[in-house]
Amino acid sequence: MPARPPRAPDASDPPSHPLPLGARAAKKVEPAAPAAPGARLAANQLRRMRRIVDAAVDLAEKGGFEAVRLRDVADRSDVALGTLYKYFRSKEDILLFALNEEMDVLEQAMAARPSANGTALERAVEFFRRATRAIARRPQLARAMIRAMAAGDADTVMKLAFLQLRIARLVVATLRGEAPDLAKPLDQPAGSATEQAIAQVLMNVWFSSLVGWAAGLHPERVVTEHIRTGAGLILAPPAAP
Amino acid sequence: MPARPPRAPDASDPPSHPLPLGARAAKKVEPAAPAAPGARLAANQLRRMRRIVDAAVDLAEKGGFEAVRLRDVADRSDVALGTLYKYFRSKEDILLFALNEEMDVLEQAMAARPSANGTALERAVEFFRRATRAIARRPQLARAMIRAMAAGDADTVMKLAFLQLRIARLVVATLRGEAPDLAKPLDQPAGSATEQAIAQVLMNVWFSSLVGWAAGLHPERVVTEHIRTGAGLILAPPAAP
């Protein structure tokens, strides 16, 4: 990644994206009040941003990380390269933004239809199986997103930390067979210490295995197997009859 | 990573590095027979390669992945850029080669002084604690290597698979309190299915947590804690008195 010597931060730097863009499929943004004063970005700016993200995702779906050439993204979204960099700090930033949007979808799905059947073990395995399925449906996109996680700059880090907390919340809820409380602040995690530890380990196993899958080391099925193995070791005491 | 459209493989492509280079600190390569016929590379070629790797590691120690500018590496190792690419396929390739050398060191240490004290749980935690310590001693280098793992091309993949198998061998040996059998081929892993599963899970937890550490999400101590948590959940049945 060619990078000049780091630059002093500037008031006009791209934001850290606290802003949701509305579902990707949504063709129209609700008109609402035309340019509310508190709104951080005007409606046409939101539309621009959405075009950028959509173009990047399209390209990533086809050819993975490398296929997302920012000049192409800019062309496809009818935006100048400079503008693109006004919205996003880097290529990775765009892909992580899209990943966050996927997370929104998953959270909504879990809140709407929490898994409540079977044992905690079964629920956990099923949760990760579904999540893996959703990811593996667009392998190139997933690879691109996973690769974007490896950037390692300070900005990426905070986004990953958030993602991790969001997933942990879902896993803990799944272990308990409850719906996740999406309103509760992330820095005040739910669940007992043990539940959090279990969630942590399962997430770690999942992430590692996903990385292996993304690299081509093993097929999707193995990811689920790893989770089953890990969850079995943790949640099914060997002395159980 | 700027990459032209993929090129057809060529007989003069860089090797997949089955060759060990001798310890990094070794200032001299044993003269031995001057240019043995079977040797894949002449002695001065080995020296060139070593200079390249050393230069890359030096730079990575100071400034991480981005500080390894290949023009600098070429300059410092008194080698033309083109020659560098004759030995290594990419920047990542150099760093992964260095990582493999680190693995050699770890393997030798474990073979020479296997941990045999305490319970399997204690041994496993201690193993990962030491490995984490060794890695965290040079944070920038570690970050660079971890980032190099994310490249995702087919070549990287096989190297990562090998690394994984080598670490798994050490973990299984540690669980058993034995010395690892470095002679045994990697595709014929030691240990029972359960032992392999445990090793797998612990490695996954370790890797994930290392990535988090490398990204700056948490300090070294937390890596060890994650391992302790995971190993505790797996190896210390909750019903134990």
Place this chain on the structure above:
DNA sequence: GAGCGGATTAGAACATGTTTCAATCTGGTG
């Protein structure tokens, strides 16, 4: 409608990974 300030654009410029090429060097052979 005129003017202003910020957003946008087109395009150049820069940094760095990667490739290519002609010239030169090197080590071994006759």
Place this chain on the structure above:
DNA sequence: CACCAGATTGAAACATGTTCTAATCCGCTC
């Protein structure tokens, strides 16, 4: 020693992420 094949060099060229700049546009206020 003369010579050849392959390795190496030095330098240029290319691709793509990222930054910069001058000109233009847009939406708002007066």
